[in-house]
Amino acid sequence: MNKTLKLAAAYIGVTLMLAGCGKPQDAVIPNDMSTWDKDLAPKIQKLSDEDKKLLTGYLMRAKMGEAFGGKGVPIGTTVGQGIEEQKKWVAEQEAKAAEEKALKEKIERERAAAAEAIGKAVTVALIEKKELASNYRAGRYGEEQVFKIAVKNNSEKEIAGVSGELEFIDVFDKTVGSVTFSISEKIKAGAEYVWVGSRRYNQFIDSQRAVWNLEDGKYKTRFKPETVVFADGAKLGSPQ
Template identity: 35%
Template sequence: MRKFILPIMAATLALSACNNAKSTLIPTDPEKWGEISEQVKRLNDADREAVTKYMMRMTLGAAFSGGKAGIPPGTTIGDAIEQQHKWQQKQQQEEAEAAALKAKVEAQKAADAAKIKQAATVAITDVSILPQNVMAGRYSDRLNMEIAVQNKTAKQISGIKGTVNFDDQFGSRISSLNVSLDEDVKPNESRNITGYGRDLNQFEDSDKKLTSIPFTKMKVTFVPGMIVFADGSKIGKVADDES
């Protein structure tokens, strides 16, 4: 009988010590945290980790807010554990919501891109570098693109917006360029468009790479974001801060 009583008594004493530890007040002054080190050691691993993270989180919050935050007076170790668990649950919920929203947006973009590709094909047929020419009003080198657009619908296209990605032959991204093609393309017809590009900065590594790599050794792709038709209808959606 005694061999059963001893483990029960030990477990009871350990639980009592843990409960007593959880009722201990946490000093608001971090320099006095050593006073509760023995009580913290009595906690199980999960609770010890939770109270430690709580104390550090609240102290860092005070540091970044000019001392306006911190551990509230009267907070016990048990309170700290409970608050940390609530905070972690909230963080996990927010992360899950953010991940769900990101997945929804990405799925919508993929669906829009598929619809746009059914309506039109956009291809970058050539990329050239126009050298600096002050007499011609070019105060830096300029990247110039030739773009082919095929309208595969029975409606006239009024404009196409998207992103041009420049990758080297090894698949590494060199640069990206947002492009709004405010050009009409008649129904079921194709059109070659020139005059789109951007000035290059000689001090930017990506721009220097664009000038040094031949077009034949780059992969240049157009990722569509939106098509606007002459009748006012649209396919795709551009982010509010870009529209």
């Protein structure tokens, strides 16, 4: 009998010892977040650095989700399951980031190709920039900026329209402002067209004020193409 009791006691002792040495991944994450520091932290300390990082990320997402009305950590979720869920989430985020990067690079390549094609089709140059004071007799009730922009058709086809933006760059090679334009006039192959446009000057807009104060010979311009429409319906344009 004593031998039987000793064997039973030994069995219970081994069982308790094995239970105490269980893998931290098998521990169930408490649903009460207030107990995490006391009940969960000791188990987390037994994890590898990588698993600690993954579990911490999972728990942070759970906390944030619960704060915004989410369900938090599902009941019965183990540390190991939390780590695996975080691995899946990280992989999904990396895949999403890779897709976004690939799309961005694709759009940038398309824009560069379109800009090059438009640059070959037309030459755009600023002929004149001037500032006009208000003149009530002339019907000008505020100061205006006037721009004259020349467009030359370098292609072999008639152009029906051109649109884009002309950037103003100061002596420090800094873009300080710009003006957009849209021409809906036919320009024959090899011909030129001069567009004249104006805008009401607003001294409280930094870019307008900077362009207003640029002195002749102390700045340059750069054409940022948007679209060229040919008379036959063909079109060159940058993707949005």
